[in-house]
Structures are given as C-alpha cells and as structure tokens.
Amino acid sequence: MQCSYFDAARCGSCTLMGRPYAEQLAGKQEHVRTLLAAHRELGWLEPLASAEAGYRNKAKMVVGGSLTAPTLGILDAEGRGTDLRACAIIAPGIRAAFEALTGFITTAGLTPYDVPTRRGELKNLVVTESPDGELMVRFVLRSSEALPRVRKHLPGLRAALPRLAVVSVNLLPEHKAVVEGEEEVVLTEQQTLTMRLGEVDLHLRPQGFFQTNTAVAAALYAQASRWVEELAPSSVWDLYCGVGGFALHCAAPGREVVGIETSEAAVAAAERSRLDAGLESVRFLAGDATAFALSAPQAPEVVIVNPPRRGIGATLAGWLEDSGVRHVLYSSCNATSLARDLAAMPSLVPVQGQVLDMFPQTPHAEVLVRLERR
Missing domain, CATH: 2.40.50.1070 (OB fold (Dihydrolipoamide Acetyltransferase, E2P))
Known part of the structure; x- marks a missing residue:
C-alpha cells in the first residue's frame, strides 16, 4: 500500500507504509515468537490478517x-x-x-x-x-x-x-x-453507538474504548469464545473488560461471568448490552482489576485479561500465579509487557497463541495467548 501523505513526509504515523503486507504480517509474527521463545510448549495458530486499508473505525x-x-x-x-x-x-x-x-x-x-x-x-x-x-x-x-x-x-x-x-x-x-x-x-x-459483532451488540459511549479494527476485534472475541467453550468453565472473570467484549462473547447458560473495568461509562455501556441480551448470569462492576482480584473470596475457573500497553503488572501476575486459577486468556497489545507478565507466572504455561493484525501499516499487533496451570 502506498500513501501520498507518507511519501511526501507530511505524516509518518504508519511507519511500515510501503512495505508488502505479507512481509509486515510475517515480521509481526516473528517478533512475537521471538519475545515468547522461552515458552516451548506454546503452539501458534496462523496469524490473522486484516484489510490493509480502510480498517480504522x-x-x-x-x-x-x-x-x-x-x-x-x-x-x-x-x-x-x-x-x-x-x-x-x-x-x-x-x-x-x-x-x-x-x-x-x-x-x-x-x-x-x-x-x-x-x-x-x-x-x-x-x-x-x-x-x-x-x-x-x-x-x-x-x-x-x-x-x-x-x-x-x-x-x-x-x-x-x-x-x-x-x-x-x-x-x-x-x-x-x-x-x-x-x-x-x-x-x-x-447516547450510545451500537457495535454489532456477530450475535453480540456492544454499546459504545462517547468516552468509551473500543478496538479500532472492527473485523479483527470480532475475530479476537470469537477466538477467545471458542477457547472458553472448549474449557466449559462455570465461572469467568473478564478483567479490564472495557465495554464487555470478552465477557458478553463468553456468556453461556449456567456460567457466571464478571467484568471489571475502571471506567464507569464503559461499565454502564456493558450493562446496557447485558440487559439487551437478557444475560442474567453476567454482571459488570466499576473498579480496579487488581484490587478486585485481591479482595475476592474465591477465584474463578477462567480469567481473561485485556490490559493496556503496560500489562497487568507484578501484583496481579503474582495473584494469578498463586490463585489456583486453572486457565488464563491474555489479550495483549504489547508483546514486550506480555513477555514480562508471563515470566512472572511460571505455573501458568502458555500452550496456544495467535497474532491478530489489529493495526496494519504499523509495527503493532494484538496477541491472544491461552495459559494452563501445570
């Protein structure tokens, strides 16, 4: 893909602009695999490609x-x-x-x-x-x-x-x-924009966060949902849940799902989506993900984390390591902080992962990793 703004040096935001897309995607996959090379049991699904242009919603x-x-x-x-x-x-x-x-x-x-x-x-x-x-x-x-x-x-x-x-x-x-x-x-x-992804309607408020690539976001939630269905847990936490994307996609009859997010506006949007879908076993709470985990009387069977670029940090990683949680799904927009957090949870072994190209023409990508306790 070529861009006249980039060629004229008017905008340099897309630092990979002009490189063949297949080369971009392969480079991202190799970068992530190199950072996570210490985890020898980690098998990789095929990376998910995006449309090269027109992807930003x-x-x-x-x-x-x-x-x-x-x-x-x-x-x-x-x-x-x-x-x-x-x-x-x-x-x-x-x-x-x-x-x-x-x-x-x-x-x-x-x-x-x-x-x-x-x-x-x-x-x-x-x-x-x-x-x-x-x-x-x-x-x-x-x-x-x-x-x-x-x-x-x-x-x-x-x-x-x-x-x-x-x-x-x-x-x-x-x-x-x-x-x-x-x-x-x-x-x-x-007051909200309906972001329809498959059979799930997410409500986005003006100050809410949503992935900027709708098609890849749908694929991300779908992959996480497939993994959760394979595990068939009775309880799931979605930490850093935003407007509830993972939580709502992983909801099922008889499964207790809790979403935690600091933004009250995002929680209100997620709650509206829950009510519209009639999901009585799902609930959303406004609060800090780490504080919620540390104060909870009991850990769930599966924890999903989708933190900002800084990662989940030492305290939450330490809690997950010691919690007895059997399975963790970690969605990361920064493979460097992901590698650091995984190193802090040696009992939770990465067994499957996928690179999803949320941001073509840039070095950034989303990585979804499935962890099992050993």
Whole structure:
C-alpha cells in the first residue's frame, strides 16, 4: 500500500507504509515468537490478517487551519494543521463524512484552536463508525462558549449526514497534548453507538474504548469464545473488560461471568448490552482489576485479561500465579509487557497463541495467548 501523505513526509504515523503486507504480517509474527521463545510448549495458530486499508473505525483528527478553511489531521512541527482527510487507513464511511463536518465547523463558528497562540475553540474532532454504518461525532472544545451554536446548527448537520446517530461535545479547557477532557455533553437522544459483532451488540459511549479494527476485534472475541467453550468453565472473570467484549462473547447458560473495568461509562455501556441480551448470569462492576482480584473470596475457573500497553503488572501476575486459577486468556497489545507478565507466572504455561493484525501499516499487533496451570 502506498500513501501520498507518507511519501511526501507530511505524516509518518504508519511507519511500515510501503512495505508488502505479507512481509509486515510475517515480521509481526516473528517478533512475537521471538519475545515468547522461552515458552516451548506454546503452539501458534496462523496469524490473522486484516484489510490493509480502510480498517480504522475511529478517527481522532486534530483541527487546524482557519474558520473558513479548517484542516483535519495532525499538527506539524510548528503546531500548524496538516490536513489528512484522505487518509486511506480510515474507514471510507468516516472519510465520506469529513466534507459535511468541515462545513459544519464553518457554519457553527467553531474557530480551530491555534496551539502556538493558544486561541480558538475547536481542538479535536473524533469520529467513530459502527459496523452498521452509523456515526458518532465528538467535538472537543476549549470551553462551553460555542455549545449553543453547535446545538443550533446540529439539525443541519444531521440532515447532511443521515447516518449520524450520536453527537457530543467534550470540554478540554487545559492547554495540553491530550485528545479529550473529562466532561462530555451528549446532544442527541441516542447516547450510545451500537457495535454489532456477530450475535453480540456492544454499546459504545462517547468516552468509551473500543478496538479500532472492527473485523479483527470480532475475530479476537470469537477466538477467545471458542477457547472458553472448549474449557466449559462455570465461572469467568473478564478483567479490564472495557465495554464487555470478552465477557458478553463468553456468556453461556449456567456460567457466571464478571467484568471489571475502571471506567464507569464503559461499565454502564456493558450493562446496557447485558440487559439487551437478557444475560442474567453476567454482571459488570466499576473498579480496579487488581484490587478486585485481591479482595475476592474465591477465584474463578477462567480469567481473561485485556490490559493496556503496560500489562497487568507484578501484583496481579503474582495473584494469578498463586490463585489456583486453572486457565488464563491474555489479550495483549504489547508483546514486550506480555513477555514480562508471563515470566512472572511460571505455573501458568502458555500452550496456544495467535497474532491478530489489529493495526496494519504499523509495527503493532494484538496477541491472544491461552495459559494452563501445570
């Protein structure tokens, strides 16, 4: 795959851009296998390939330029906007919405935030597309000053984008390099975006996390579900559960499933999905995964962990090692922290794994590993 932005040195985010995709995938597989080479019983499934382009279901665009000619993309070295609206790894449905969104920026008077001078209102635009083609749009503003104008012109935007389901304003008053602030104002009656994966509907709130590659996320959850079905446990924990992807895919009659997540918004979304599906044996709790495990009176038969890049850490790894849990499924976006955590759990032996290419054109990948106690 070639990218004019990459070739012109306007964007270097996709560091593997231009390399043959088969070579990218083989390199990721070899990297992970090398890091986990000490685990000699670990057998590997075929790596899961992704579409090379159009795979990102979420676009986080920095807004630059001027009110009459806004840019959507990134900032250059001087803090000025570089327009990347034609970025080919972004889902086509999102790219098709950018024209209407830039027009709305002008119409609603959302002056792009100028980083060097610290003036302006609109900092970022975050757009997510569901598997059904619906859109969620979030305007990250410096203050609530422009909120009335967003409300006033929102009907026009919805007319221009019939697929627009959820719209919100996020407030980020601080001058710092983050995508969003803590306060979110949802402006539409519909407050969640339905992410339909097979027979499971996951509800995504504006500040919720969801894997950026829908097709590969579906394959990830399906593989974990197959492994859980083979084990047929009566109890499962999904730690770092997010909006409940693993927990809901692994639910079954008579199986007690508990999902733990620090984000209360994510837990609320997961709970709505549970209620919609009528799953009485599944429950979701807001809290720290490690603290929950350490305070639990009894360990489950299977634990699923899906931590951020830093991994599960020494304390939770130590608890898993000593807990008596028979099986662990570890989903990792960072094979380096995965290797470190596995080394801290020598009684839990990795027996099967798969590399899933969640992020083509970059060195990153998802790794799912199945562990058994020996």
